[in-house]
Amino acid sequence: MPHCDIITIGSELLSGFTLNTNAQYLAKQLTDLGFCVIRQASCHDQIEEIGRVIDEALGRSDLIILTGGLGPTPDDVTRQAIAKRFRCDLMFNSEQYRHIVRLYRKIKQRVPSLTKREALFPDIGTPLLNHYGIALGFYIEYNRKLIVVLPGVPRELHGMFKTSVRNLILKKFKKRESFFKLQAKIVGVSEPVVMTKLGKQFFKSRVFDFGIYPVPGEVIIRIKTKNRVLRERLKRELKAIFKENLYTFGDEDFSEAIMKLFVKKKKTLAVAESCTGGWLAKRVTDPSGASRYFLGGVCAYANQIKINFLDIPALIIEKHGAVSSIVAKLMAKGIREECGSSLGVGITGIAGPTGGTPKKPVGLVYVAFSDVKRTKVVRLQIPGERDRVREWSVNKALFGIWTWIKKP
Amino acid sequence: MPHCDIITIGSELLSGFTLNTNAQYLAKQLTDLGFCVIRQASCHDQIEEIGRVIDEALGRSDLIILTGGLGPTPDDVTRQAIAKRFRCDLMFNSEQYRHIVRLYRKIKQRVPSLTKREALFPDIGTPLLNHYGIALGFYIEYNRKLIVVLPGVPRELHGMFKTSVRNLILKKFKKRESFFKLQAKIVGVSEPVVMTKLGKQFFKSRVFDFGIYPVPGEVIIRIKTKNRVLRERLKRELKAIFKENLYTFGDEDFSEAIMKLFVKKKKTLAVAESCTGGWLAKRVTDPSGASRYFLGGVCAYANQIKINFLDIPALIIEKHGAVSSIVAKLMAKGIREECGSSLGVGITGIAGPTGGTPKKPVGLVYVAFSDVKRTKVVRLQIPGERDRVREWSVNKALFGIWTWIKKP
Numbered sequence: 001m002p003h004c005d006i007i008t009i010g011s012e013l014l015s016g017f018t019l020n021t022n023a024q025y026l027a028k029q030l031t032d033l034g035f036c037v038i039r040q041a042s043c044h045d046q047i048e049e050i051g052r053v054i055d056e057a058l059g060r061s062d063l064i065i066l067t068g069g070l071g072p073t074p075d076d077v078t079r080q081a082i083a084k085r086f087r088c089d090l091m092f093n094s095e096q097y098r099h100i101v102r103l104y105r106k107i108k109q110r111v112p113s114l115t116k117r118e119a120l121f122p123d124i125g126t127p128l129l130n131h132y133g134i135a136l137g138f139y140i141e142y143n144r145k146l147i148v149v150l151p152g153v154p155r156e157l158h159g160m161f162k163t164s165v166r167n168l169i170l171k172k173f174k175k176r177e178s179f180f181k182l183q184a185k186i187v188g189v190s191e192p193v194v195m196t197k198l199g200k201q202f203f204k205s206r207v208f209d210f211g212i213y214p215v216p217g218e219v220i221i222r223i224k225t226k227n228r229v230l231r232e233r234l235k236r237e238l239k240a241i242f243k244e245n246l247y248t249f250g251d252e253d254f255s256e257a258i259m260k261l262f263v264k265k266k267k268t269l270a271v272a273e274s275c276t277g278g279w280l281a282k283r284v285t286d287p288s289g290a291s292r293y294f295l296g297g298v299c300a301y302a303n304q305i306k307i308n309f310l311d312i313p314a315l316i317i318e319k320h321g322a323v324s325s326i327v328a329k330l331m332a333k334g335i336r337e338e339c340g341s342s343l344g345v346g347i348t349g350i351a352g353p354t355g356g357t358p359k360k361p362v363g364l365v366y367v368a369f370s371d372v373k374r375t376k377v378v379r380l381q382i383p384g385e386r387d388r389v390r391e392w393s394v395n396k397a398l399f400g401i402w403t404w405i406k407k408p
Numbered sequence: 409m410p411h412c413d414i415i416t417i418g419s420e421l422l423s424g425f426t427l428n429t430n431a432q433y434l435a436k437q438l439t440d441l442g443f444c445v446i447r448q449a450s451c452h453d454q455i456e457e458i459g460r461v462i463d464e465a466l467g468r469s470d471l472i473i474l475t476g477g478l479g480p481t482p483d484d485v486t487r488q489a490i491a492k493r494f495r496c497d498l499m500f501n502s503e504q505y506r507h508i509v510r511l512y513r514k515i516k517q518r519v520p521s522l523t524k525r526e527a528l529f530p531d532i533g534t535p536l537l538n539h540y541g542i543a544l545g546f547y548i549e550y551n552r553k554l555i556v557v558l559p560g561v562p563r564e565l566h567g568m569f570k571t572s573v574r575n576l577i578l579k580k581f582k583k584r585e586s587f588f589k590l591q592a593k594i595v596g597v598s599e600p601v602v603m604t605k606l607g608k609q610f611f612k613s614r615v616f617d618f619g620i621y622p623v624p625g626e627v628i629i630r631i632k633t634k635n636r637v638l639r640e641r642l643k644r645e646l647k648a649i650f651k652e653n654l655y656t657f658g659d660e661d662f663s664e665a666i667m668k669l670f671v672k673k674k675k676t677l678a679v680a681e682s683c684t685g686g687w688l689a690k691r692v693t694d695p696s697g698a699s700r701y702f703l704g705g706v707c708a709y710a711n712q713i714k715i716n717f718l719d720i721p722a723l724i725i726e727k728h729g730a731v732s733s734i735v736a737k738l739m740a741k742g743i744r745e746e747c748g749s750s751l752g753v754g755i756t757g758i759a760g761p762t763g764g765t766p767k768k769p770v771g772l773v774y775v776a777f778s779d780v781k782r783t784k785v786v787r788l789q790i791p792g793e794r795d796r797v798r799e800w801s802v803n804k805a806l807f808g809i810w811t812w813i814k815k816p
Contacts, residue, residue, distance in 0.1 A: 012619060013431075013432075013435065013448065014435050014439075014445040014446070014447075014448060015435060015436070015439040015445070016432050016433065016434070016435035016436025016437070016438075016439055016440075016445075017436075017619045017621060017630060018432070018621070019427070019429065019432045020428055020431060020432065021427065023421075023428060023450070024421075024424050024426070024427045024428065025424065026424070027421065027422050027423060027424035028423065028424025028425070029424070030424075031422075031423045031424055032424075037422040037423070037424075038422070038451070038452065038457070039422075039449060039450070039451055039457075039461075040421065040422060040449065040450040041447060041448065041449040041450075042431070042447070042448040042449075043446070043447055044446065049446070049447075053447075056464070190517075191479065191480065191481070192480050192520035192522050192523055193517075193520060195480065195481050195520070195522055196520045196521070196522065203482075210483060211419060211420060211423075211425075211483060212481055212483070213420055213425065213426070214561075222425070270713075271707075273686075276690075277689050277690055277692070277693025277694075277698070277702075278681075278686030278687065278688070278689025278690040278692075278693065278705060278707065279686065279690040280686070281681075281685050281686025281689075281707040282684075282685055282686040282687040282690050284685065284686075285684075285685025285686065285707075285709065286685075286795075288759070288760065288761055288762055288794055289762065290685070290709070291709055291710070294685075294709050294710075295709060295710040295712070295713055296706065296707045296708050296709040296710055296713035296717075297686060297706070297707040297709075298704065298705070298706055298707070298717070299679075299686065299689040299693075299704045299705040299706070299707070300704050301693065301698070301699055301702050301703055301704040301705075302699070302702075302703040302704055302747070304703070304747070304748070305703060305704035305747060308746065308747075309704075309706070309717060309746075338716065338717075339710070339712070339713060339716075340712070351696070352696065353696055354696055354697065381514060381515075383511065383514060384540070384563065385563075386696055387694075388563060
């Protein structure tokens with residue numbers, strides 16, 4: 001499998017001003033095309049540094065993709081650094097320049113004189129026209145290795161990668177490896193529990209790439225193997241091990257999986273939120289088509305709203321407090337009855353950082369589920385900051401909704 | 409100025425599965441503390457690779473911060489890689505383990521046996537307790553250089569950096585450079601408009617680092633200079649140029665700035681959402697203390713909810729459609745009256761990708777604002793995908809709320 005280095009150039013990356021989405025974009029594209037990205041590095045817009053980082057990459061990779069530092073201003077020195085490294089001169093590409101002139105004519109501005117620099121490329125290389133912006137790209141073939149240099153503007157990078165770079169590297173590197181991939185998304189259990197459930201047996205006497213990635217509310221397993229039969233076997237095993245906790249082998253989100261089941265079973269949902277303040281409703285309405293099962297919700301922040309919209313007796317709030325098991329239950333029941341939904345969910349808690357008491361500390365959250373037969377409530381004590389308490393509550397609510405709709 | 413390398417370990421970074429927010433976070437923190445980050449690199453969870461990337465960094469930097477690969481699963485090998493590189497053994501830290509046991513007790517689960525690994529550290533190093541999660545961090549002093557190893561879970565990384573790493577590196581490296589920094593957060597205008605408003609004059613005959621960063625709903629300007637007087641002058645100029653559009657020179661979020669004004673002016677807010685499905689309420693309740701002004705909201709996804717909760721006549725929805733100027737107005741007015749708030753906001757629109765018609769295409773959104781004196785409505789036609797339409801609508805609503813509360 002050809003090895004690949006991704007180099008992203010730009011002082012804004014090393015000062016933390018800019019999030020490096022280019023590195024992720026390229027990593028994903030190259031991996032999907034069957035390359036093995038072995039290193040990604042960012043360095044400053046400095047001629048010596050750029051030369052060094054290229055040399056390091058040449059030492060280990062067959063393909064080097066480099067972005068950034070091709071702009072018109074004097075701090076952009078990627079072209080010069082490469083010309084210096086390969087002891088060559090810069091050449092002017094008139095085709096790119098004609099395109100630049102057309103672009104400026106469109107927006108009725110004069111071409112700034114600095115812009116000429118952006119049509120330059122090292123004369124040992126081959127230009128890659130940039131139809132998506134100003135800066136010319138280029139590539140260099142060197143000791144059977146390929147160095148591709150692209151602009152750092154994400155939209156331009158994506159456009160050029162799709163239209164010209166993709167074909168260029170597929171043509172040059174024919175011996176790529178193809179894999180069978182498997183992804184499983186699991187909810188309701190933590191990463192260590194997933195590993196324990198898999199056990200040593202799962203990994204014994206067979207070879208495959210295994211990755212496990214916890215994201216809020218979920219654990220994602222990714223497997224890569226050259227053996228198609230093994231992929232199918234692993235899929236069956238995962239299904240058997242995780243049962244109801246495994247919600248998809250696809251790319252869909254949890255809220256999408258929930259939606260599909262509700263629609264299929266012709267059930268409806270309504271939610272009443274306090275501490276999560278609309279986040280659950282937001283998640284539920286993330287997928288397109290949510291209106292087929294989600295009727296709506298109330299964000300009952302003030303007690304008066306709980307009383308007015310959800311018919312919760314003021315006396316009960318007074319006696320038990322707004323954050324209590326009984327109020328969560330009444331919220332779930334109230335929203336279900338008000339909206340006429342099959343399931344109602346109620347969330348009340350203390351997200352913090354203020355508002356906690358010794359008896360009801362920050363992180364205490366009640367999540368209740370009510371259907372026509374019964375109302376049940378879960379008590380959570382969530383560690384961490386406000387955002388985490390809120391997100392965790394939303395994920396627990398989604399998991400409860402999922403468990404309910406999964407029941408035969 | 410001490411030189412610094414950031415190393416982020418994880419195959420998920422090189423396959424493009426995960427966006428490397430840790431690299432940006434660390435780059436920003438270190439730069440702010442007066443370090444010069446000269447390189448950032450990502451490598452696979454492989455013992456030899458991790459050793460190599462550390463060696464490369466030792467060759468150029470005084471401080472190396474390394475994250476990731478400290479999890480409980482066999483694919484996490486950072487500890488072992490470091491023990492191998494520095495030819496030392498791993499030691500068990502019972503203090504971290506006691507903390508782990510407490511965490512699991514809190515959530516009423518048994519401690520998985522794999523978790524023990526996460527309390528290990530190389531015996532030539534010093535442990536850094538992780539109060540924010542499971543995995544122990546540590547640091548190693550080696551040839552007058554400092555290597556700090558931290559977990560890759562962003563929340564844990566941030567927590568540990570703030571509470572222990574920051575002090576550790578400030579103590580160790582005293583000769584840092586100090587800059588005067590200025591950040592301005594601007595809403596309601598796009599990046600090119602901001603640049604045009606600044607004009608060439610702003611940059612003429614004075615030297616400072618300038619960065620401009622568009623984020624959803626906002627444009628952030630960041631300036632760095634060694635000249636304190638210049639910083640103050642630039643601050644005054646930005647204030648004069650952007651007036652009401654500049655909401656803070658600080659770090660606060662827009663929803664926090666809005667909250668402060670509402671609380672100061674003793675006004676209250678309630679919102680009724682359709683296509684944004686609770687996202688506005690979620691944003692409004694992001695900051696702690698939102699209950700001081702935010703009464704609540706209704707997520708009126710089904711028409712019946714609009715009728716029941718917001719007193720919108722069914723006939724009007726029938727005649728004009730749920731996505732119409734009049735329904736948005738009635739939602740804003742309805743929620744204000746139901747909750748008794750000073751301001752009511754109503755949002756209705758077609759987030760797509762389905763549900764559009766030639767007359768009412770995807771991306772059509774009405775946002776209405778109602779106070780005791782008047783109700784006004786803004787008609788938006790937002791390009792892009794579902795998520796973008798929803799986020800843009802929320803940002804426009806927040807901007808309208810801001811404009812309303814800013815009025816004298």
